[in-house]
Amino acid sequence: MSEQVTGAARDSSSAAERLRVCEIFHSIQGEADAVGWPTVFVRLTGCPLRCVWCDTEYSFQGGEWHDIDDLVAQVGAFDTRHVCVTGGEPLAQKRCLRLLERLCDAGHEVSLETSGALDVSEVDPRVRKVMDLKAPGSGESARNLWSNLAHLQAHDQIKIVIADRADYEWACDVLREHALQQRCMVLFSPVHLKLTPRQLAEWILADRLPVRLQTQMHKQLWGETPGH
Numbered sequence: 001m002s003e004q005v006t007g008a009a010r011d012s013s014s015a016a017e018r019l020r021v022c023e024i025f026h027s028i029q030g031e032a033d034a035v036g037w038p039t040v041f042v043r044l045t046g047c048p049l050r051c052v053w054c055d056t057e058y059s060f061q062g063g064e065w066h067d068i069d070d071l072v073a074q075v076g077a078f079d080t081r082h083v084c085v086t087g088g089e090p091l092a093q094k095r096c097l098r099l100l101e102r103l104c105d106a107g108h109e110v111s112l113e114t115s116g117a118l119d120v121s122e123v124d125p126r127v128r129k130v131m132d133l134k135a136p137g138s139g140e141s142a143r144n145l146w147s148n149l150a151h152l153q154a155h156d157q158i159k160i161v162i163a164d165r166a167d168y169e170w171a172c173d174v175l176r177e178h179a180l181q182q183r184c185m186v187l188f189s190p191v192h193l194k195l196t197p198r199q200l201a202e203w204i205l206a207d208r209l210p211v212r213l214q215t216q217m218h219k220q221l222w223g224e225t226p227g228h
């Protein structure tokens with residue numbers, strides 16, 4: 001009897017610890033401060049935003065349910081220190097918080113790619129948050145949750161993905177008004193194949209901006225193939 005109760009309790013707790021996952025893959029980190037590190041990516045399914053230039057629309061639906069224990073074991077099997085949890089919008093599934101904590105407990109260097117539209121205040125402080133602020137050209141800038149800025153730590157990063165000159169000027173205003181560079185590293189990234197990295201570089205240099213230019217290195221290596 002007591003064994004049955006224990007079994008049932010275990011089943012319901014593991015069901016509560018499941019996440020819908022789009023893909024798990026091993027690649028070179030192509031973005032942000034950890035660029036270049038061999039990294040395991042856990043891409044969660046689903047996103048409540050629809051950025052017009054999103055390169056990961058295939059993650060909006062589908063995927064498979066996985067236990068957090070199983071995910072931590074699958075990640076561990078790659079024998080790789082860096083892990084990046086992304087999506088879709090990973091924080092759209094509340095249990096993502098538990099996955100992040102478990103990956104840190106397992107000794108990984110964990111980063112989280114997030115849109116900036118969902119509350120980041122409960123993310124484990126060991127996780128390096130890479131938080132977008134969505135510029136107008138994304139079509140989703142009304143979703144920016146500005147209160148998130150107060151929850152960034154020095155090891156986190158703010159990323160602004162820029163489609164054109166209007167987005168760049170918006171980013172400059174936000175940088176100044178919210179003193180972003182005093183909070184953490186600020187990354188400006190061109191929308192792939194929409195704005196040239198060179199044009200963005202020239203604007204940053206001309207304006208003496210204290211920001212870091214980033215491009216998506218994985219697209220240089222593999223193009224837009226999913227799973228890279």
Ligand SMILES: C[S@@+](CC[C@H](N)C(=O)[O-])C[C@H]1O[C@@H](n2cnc3c(N)ncnc32)[C@H](O)[C@@H]1O
Pocket residue numbers: 047053054055056086087088089090113114115116131132159161189190191192216
């Ligand atoms: C696919 S999103 C997933 C995480 C989260 N939903 C977000 O938007 O941050 C990962 C990163 O890719 C960026 N991204 C998506 N499409 C892009 C594109 N076409 N060019 C440049 N960056 C892009 C996003 O802005 C975000 O920083």
Ligand SMILES: Nc1nc2[nH]cc(C(=O)O)c2c(=O)[nH]1
Pocket residue numbers: 027028029030031041056084086087113218228
């Ligand atoms: N190689 C590689 N690096 C990445 N860094 C962030 C990614 C993402 O989609 O969030 C990503 C990705 O999709 N691939």
Ligand code: SF4
Pocket residue numbers: 047048049050051054055056057087088089115
């Ligand atoms: S928030 Fe991220 S995953 Fe969602 S549409 Fe925008 S870029 Fe794509």
Ligand SMILES: [Mg+2]
Pocket residue numbers: 055056
């Ligand atoms: Mg990507």
